[in-house]
Amino acid sequence: MAELHSWEQALLDFSLPVQDEYQKVAPAVRARLTQEEYEAWVQEGSRLGQKAFRAWQAAVEYFRASPAVLEAIPFRRLHGWVEVGEALAISSAELASAYFRASPAALPHLSQGDLLAWAETCARLYQGEWQSGALAVKLFDASAQLLPALSISELDQVAHVLEIEEGNSHSLAQQCLDILRALLPRFEAPQREHILSLAAVLARRSPERAKEWLGSARGILARVEHTEQVRFLHIVEKLAWLERDQTSVMDYLYQGSAALDRLDHTVHAKILFNAEEVLNYSAAAAKEFVIASATLLERLHPNELEEWVEEGRLALREREDTGIAFFKLESGRAQEALRRLSRGVELSQVGEVLRLYCKALTGTDIQVQPTENLTHRGIGWTAENRPTTEGSNVFLPPFVQVYDSKQENFGALKVYATHQTAHLEFASFTFGFLREGILFPRLRGAVEETVKRHSTSITDIERFLDIFAVRRLASDIFTVAEDARIDGDIAREYGGIRSTLRRVQRDTTHTRPFAASLPLRTAVLEALLQWSLDPDQPQELPQRYHRHFRVACGFLAKLQRQKCLVEDSAEAVLRIYIVLRSIPNLSPEQTQTLPWTPVEVPPDLNPEEEMADLLTLQSSSGQALGSMLKKLDEEEDYNPYVPLSGVEYRGDFKPELVQTLMKIKEQNQADPNAPIIPLTPEEIKNLMDKLGETEIGEFLVGETDSTSGMFVTNLLREAGQKAVQHAGEVRPTEKGELEGDEMQTAAPLEYLYNEWDFRANDYRHNWCLVREKVLEEGNPAFYDEILKKHAKLAREVRRQFELLKPEMFKKIKNLTHGEEFDLDQVVQAVIDRKAKITPSEKIYWRRNKEERSVAVAFLLDVSASTDEDVKKEREPLDDLTDWDEDPRRYLLFFRERMQEKEKVRKNRRRIIDVEKESTVLLIQALETVGDAYGVYGFSGYGRDNVEVYVVKDLKESFSPTVKSRIEKMEPVRGTRMGAAIRHAISKLDAYDAKVKVLFLLSDGRPQDHNYGRDRTEKEYAIHDTKEALLEAKRKHIVPFALTVDREGHDYLKAMCDGIGYEVVEDIESLPARLPSLYRQLTF
Amino acid sequence: MEGEVTSSGPLVMEEYIAQSEPFYLPIGEEVPVFEAAYREKIPVLLKGPTGCGKTRFVEYMAWRLGKPLAVVQEKGRAAAQSQENGHVGRPLITVACHEDLTASDLVGRYLLEGDSTRWIDGPLTKAVRSGAICYLDEIVEARKDTTVLIHPLTDHRRILPIEKRGQILEADPGFLLVISYNPGYQSALKDLKHSTRQRFISMEFTYPPREAESLIIAHESGVGPETANDLAKLGEKVRNLTEHGLQEGVSTRLLIYAGKLIQEGIPSRRACQVAVVWALTDDADVQRSIEEVVSTIFE
Structure with a gap:
């Protein structure tokens, strides 16, 4: 330092960095200030440096920032600026440094009064230890980006959010700040306010969520129409306030915005306006409404949303859960309302009608399917929404809404269907090159x-x-x-x-x-x-x-x-x-x-x-x-x-493809042993080349070998399938059905059933997927062994049932017409007449044949719990580890073990063993009377995986195969009774009998994955089962529930209100009890 | 036309001698075949869905096979009404069988009369005695004991044992047993036994082809050829649904009813609805499908 003035002397006490920095900026500052001011400036610096132990660091920053600051503010404000810094320096030199460092960028955006507020806001984060200090420093640093956009009060909100985060985790707070500094300047004030206030609400409950929100806010809001973002956020804020579970808030943010993005952005206003309406009644319902909006608007016109909301409001008024289920589109009520309000016609609603209609017109077994079922096959059809036919089925768009009323739309759909069937009826595809026409000479x-x-x-x-x-x-x-x-x-x-x-x-x-x-x-x-x-x-x-x-x-x-x-x-x-x-x-x-x-x-x-x-x-x-x-x-x-x-x-209209398909099919049928490729791939390739550029279009972009190969494979597979079998209704969810193995032996039998939600007081539409599986065959000797074991009981049961038989013919007396005179009555009549009494005319009798027409379905619970020992005092299995909780391996092992120890000690008997024994005896008895019966096991895991195992189908007759299946009944998993019962109902319903009985045999309460709101909830399952049993009654099926659960009384009472049930206390008596119960029920 | 009911209650019986030629449009060779069978006294089994013209065919054949007036007069009835070149049909006794129809319903029974009992012939006995054509409609519906009667009547013996009176009645040369049977809707339980089946020659009846059916409809209902053609078209389409939602296709009879309603001024869609759609099924989906077919064909 060359020569020092008196006012500079103080600087000598400081470390070198201060002096260096001073020297660096001095010329620039001097040029700007008068001597007097300059002196004051230096003095401010040295005073600052002396304020605290490490305040010299702040002084460095002070000097460094000065030239820029002096450019931004007049000299008279300098003192105020330094004063704030000094105050900060007292608590933390780092804070003060950060303050001065950030000043050049921040000051132009701050009024005199704001300066203090700014500094205080940032400094507020400092809690006395280094982490919070670092955060505060960071906020000072971030001010450079934030202040140009944000007002001081907004910055205050930022600090507020950070404070809450800070209380939980320092690193989270840091990350949030990083996100915020990038995020906020991109939005306008109203959005910013909501972004921040939502973050604050979320942070209070779960800081992680708040960070997640801030991190994804940009993406989420980009999906929402700019002017509607505030509304969107308003709903979520209220939701966040009301809901304890923050995941549902995130659901709203992700799914709701995704749904909105799928729509034309101009309708966002309408949706969110209506959502706010719903918000007045239930925040959760408003959330579901927004999430479902995209699906909803596929069916409704935006103008119909009001009616929809009104409908939902009524549901909400009944009960909040009813309303939520409604807006989720899960309840039957919602489906019904949708159908009523919508002008469009859904193929799935009228598919069956149109199928029969098309079948009537053509006389062939036509299936009506949504177009996507064809385009997914990859055999040359690509238009998703155009009706078409591939020669054996008619494909129609899944939803038609071209006119203003349902009737007209159905009319249009009918025209589509008629046109396609007319191609078949009036033989578009049977073109013969050499065949004569009627109108024109063949040239x-x-x-x-x-x-x-x-x-x-x-x-x-x-x-x-x-x-x-x-x-x-x-x-x-x-x-x-x-x-x-x-x-x-x-x-x-x-x-x-x-x-x-x-x-x-x-x-x-x-x-x-x-x-x-x-x-x-x-x-x-x-x-x-x-x-x-x-x-x-x-x-x-x-x-x-x-x-x-x-x-x-x-x-x-x-x-x-x-x-x-x-x-x-x-x-x-x-x-x-x-x-x-x-x-x-x-x-x-x-x-x-x-x-x-x-x-x-x-x-x-x-x-x-x-x-x-x-x-x-x-x-x-x-x-x-x-x-x-x-x-x-x-x-x-x-x-x-x-x-x-x-x-x-x-x-x-693709006559060439259709004729090709028909030709391959024909050849396949003519000679089933012929190789599956009747046409050489070259021939098909050749055809494809002709079609390629034009008809198949984008499907064969590039015409690489793989796509063309795929086309050939698909085409051949298509033709290989003799007939496309479809189980009843048209289901748009079955996309994957046509994929998989080429050797389709039996497509799995799948059925959809509703489930009763007692909260919503309504059905959840098509909620459960039931898969029907025929049990594989086991050892048929098993059946006879059981009969041998219970020989005495079997004879007894059989005898009882045989006794019932003669009751089928009844002699009815006292008839005016009949087969023969009833001699007693004739004598009486003659006597009467002699006694001058008007004789009775009823002097005939006839045998009346009472035809026994009973169909019964037995539903056996084969859930995991049936694996339990019959006797409660279970001996612990010494070698548990051997089977790793895999039931199959366990069973294998178990069977071996059983055979080994058979003679040594009494067998371990599980509930399912008793169930099997009862089944055998019952089958034996039923074969005597000749009733139609089906035996089904049921279990599964979750609503999309309910399994029904067929031991004997209602329509099947008893055979060694049935015998051998019984052995294969083994414990599986959950007990979703409702779906299984509904499946049995539909079986019985389709069967023609005067008396129908549904026999439910279980070993405990219904329970399954997601069968209820949470694991502990038991009412849901019980209510659903009860409702299913009532459905049976409504269809004139007599339901009867039998349980071997000794604690069964408490829930069976609720489940079987007005329905017969029995608790078998001693499970060993089940084989004897079941047939006698059956007799009581059906005779 | 003249009928006589021998017993009230569930038994439905008609006996009459046709006075004028019933309308029947032969579709194939059925007329000469039936005539030959009659001459050779071979019993006939008519198979076919309901309302396709089996009964009408038997009536028509009874008229065609009619004998000279004098013979009928011996029976002492219907002489006065004879007309059309003196041609009178052969008497025809039709019994609609039902599940409570027993052998005694066919053969006859004792009635109490004063202090004594009086025997009264059942419809089958009457036909056997008088040499009429006896037509047992829907034979499989009847109880199994009726087969005891049918068997001796339908082989070379041509006798009817009347158990209750201890008699055996030999059939008049003019007697012929005709039974009908609808293979479609009976359950396997009610199938015709082979020992019974193989005593008859079988004639298969189906619904007539569209052109023939439209002629029949036009004749029977009096509608114009275009409407008749549309009705026949409807019949054809609806029959395509048999076995898939519909147990049985629409009968010609129902189509004629629809035609008659149209002739009465009922709008055609409505007429088809009541005569076809609702008459055929209770299944709402199937009803709707058929209604769509109706609305496609009729304006």
Whole structure:
């Protein structure tokens, strides 16, 4: 230091860094200040440095910051600035350093009064130890980014959040601050406020969640319409206040925003407005409403949301849980309301009706399925929402909402279905190249010969289309012609649907592209299509091509107006193709200059003559046509052909694929032993190449070997399946069903059932998935062994049941008609008359045959608990470790052990063993009386995995196979009684008998994974079981519950209110008890 | 037409001699086959779904096989009403069988009359005596003891034992037993036993093809050919649902009823609803499906 002034002397007491820093900035500061001010500045610095033990660090920062600070504030404020720093330095030098360090960036955004507030806010975080100090320092540092955007009060909120976090974990607080400094400047004040206040609420309950929220806030809010973000957050805040469980808040944030993002952002306002409405009643319900909104709006118009909310409000008023289930769309009530409010028609609702309808029209066993079932197969169909058929089934869009009322929408769906079935009914796919048509002479053979295009084709339709150079044009014309023929047939055959069809046709023309915007050839074809949809609508075309159009219309009109065959469509295609090919394919720019005028189509036109005239054909022979075609196809074209876009209601018409499929199937059926690939892969590859560029489209992008190979595999697999079997209803969840092994022996039998939610007081729609499994076969000797073991009891039971038999014939006396006189009555009558009393006329008797018609389903609980010993004093198993809790291995081991020790000591008897013994005896007895019966075990894990094991199906007859299955009944897992009972009900319901009994045999209370709100809740399961039993009663099935659980009385009383039940105290008496109970129930 | 009911109660019996030719549209060779069987006294089993024309066919054949007026007069009835070139049909006794129909219902029973009892012939006995065609409709419904009667009547013996009177009645040469049987809806339990089955020649009846059926509908109900054709079309479509939701396809009879209602001025959709849809099934889904078919065909 060169020379020091008096006011600088004090600096000498400080360490070198201070002096260095002073020297560094001094020139810049001096230039700015007067001598007096400069002195004051230095003195401030040295005073600061002396304030505390390590305050010199703050002084360093003070000097360093000074030039910039002095630029930002006038000198008179300098003192105030330093004073704040001094105050900080007293408690912590680090804080003061950070304060000065952050000042240059912060000061421009702070008024004089704010300065102190800022410093205090940041310093507040300092709790006296180093971690909180570090956080406070960090906040000072972050102020550089935050203050330009945030107000002091917002910064205060930030500090507030950090304080709470700090109370839990220092590192969390640090991380939060890192996130906040990046996050907040991106948002505007209202959003920021809510982001912070939500963070504060969350932090109080769970600091982790708060951090999670801040970390994902940007992503979440980006999914919500900008102006609605505040509303969105408002709901979640209230939710966070009310809900103890913060996971549900996060659910709302993630799922709710995801749902909103799936929608058009313009409807967010409507949804959130309604959600706020719901919020007034229940925050949880509002959350569910937002989460379900995307699904909801697939079915409802946004304007219908109010009604929906009103409906939900009523449910909420009844009980909050009812309302929540409603807004979750889980209750039957919600489904019902949805169906009522929605104008659209769901395929799953009307699928069965349409299936029967289509079956009625065609007479073949058609399945109606949602389109995705076809597109997922990967065999060439790609349009997700267009109706179509692959020759044996009809595929329809899962949801139709094109009109304003349900009825009209159903009408539209019916038109779709009718059109597709008409392809089958009026034989679009049986095209034979050599077959004669009705309307037009067959020229295609001669044309093919003349054209001499090389063709290797699998199917006739493929062969036909191979004639044409522009294959896609021909196939488009074929689609237009064949669809016109089919619609004509529908209108002629089915007078009732005519008007709906016309309407759909007319409305379709409104969605068609404008002809003038297309290349000329496509434009003419488009006009032709529109004319075939609505002949009253005038079509505009360039004057010069009116004649071409008229000729083409003439051919189409013939197809439409007269009953004809697909072969006629093909002949028309041949002619229309030639006509269209003779039109130059001018681009829209080129046709713009031509005069477009409406075409008049005369009703009676002889297209053949007109065409000959138009194209100056010498004769109408095939050769003449062929050489004309050849000549036209060889001509250079102006522009490539642009394919025609598909017609919505007519859907995808793919005759080539269908014929190929049919052909493969046919060959498979003709010779089941033939190799599964009747066509060589080359042949199919060849077909695919023809279709590839155009029809299969994006499906075969790149046409790599793997995709084409997949296509071939899929196609063959498709054909290999003799018939696509579907169990009843149309289920959109069955996407995966068609995947898996190619050798599909038996697709697993799966059924969906509702479950009763006693809180919501309503059903949860299609809540449980029941899989039916036929037990594998075990040792049939097992059955006979049991019979031998219980020989005495078996004889006794059998005798009792045999005694019942004669009761079936009853002699009825006192009849006015009958088989024979009843001698006693006749004598009485004669006596009466002699005594001048009016004799009774009832002097006949007859034998009345009382037919016993009983069907019974036994449901046996095979849950894990049936593995318990019958005797409570269980001997501990010495070698428990041997089987690692794997029941199978355990059982194997157990059986071995049992055999070993059989003679040594008494067997270990489990509950399930007793159940099996009872089953054997009962089967024995039932075979005597000849009642129809089914024996099912049930167990499972969770609602999507309820398993019902078939020992003997109701419709099955008793056989050694049944015998051998009994051995295989083994303890499995949970006891979801409700679903199992419902499955048994549906079995009984489908069976024709006068008396139906459902026999439930269990060893304890119903319990299963998620069978209730939490593990400890028992009421849910009991209520559901009770409801299931009541359902049985409603269907005129007599339910009876039998339990071997000695503690069964308490819950059975609740479960079987008004339903018969019995607790078998001594389980060993079960084999004897069961048959006698059965007798009581059914006789 | 003239009928006589011998007993009230569940037994339904008709006996009449046709006065005019019943309308019957032959679909195949059934008429010459039946005539030949009649001449050779071979009993006939008619198989086919309900309402497809079995009964009408028997009536028609009874009329065709009619004998000269004089013979009928011996029986002492229907002489006065004879017309149409003196042609009168052969008497036909139809018994609709039901599950309580016993052998004594067919053969006859004693009635108490004053202090004594009086024997009264059952419908089968009457037919055997008088040489009528006896038509047992839905034979499998009847009790098993009726087969005891049928067996001796349907082989070379052609006798009817009347157990209660200790008599054996030999059949009149004109007698022929015709039974009908609907293989569709009977359960396996009620299937016809082979020992019974193989005493008859079998004639299969199905619903007539669309063109023929529309002629029948037009004739019977009086509707125009177009409506008749639509009704026949409806019949064809609905029958496609048999075994899949419907136990039995719609009978020609129901279609005729629908035609008659339309003829009476009932709108066609409504007429089909009451005569076809509701008459066929109670299953709501199936009803709806058929209604959709109806609304597709009829305006």
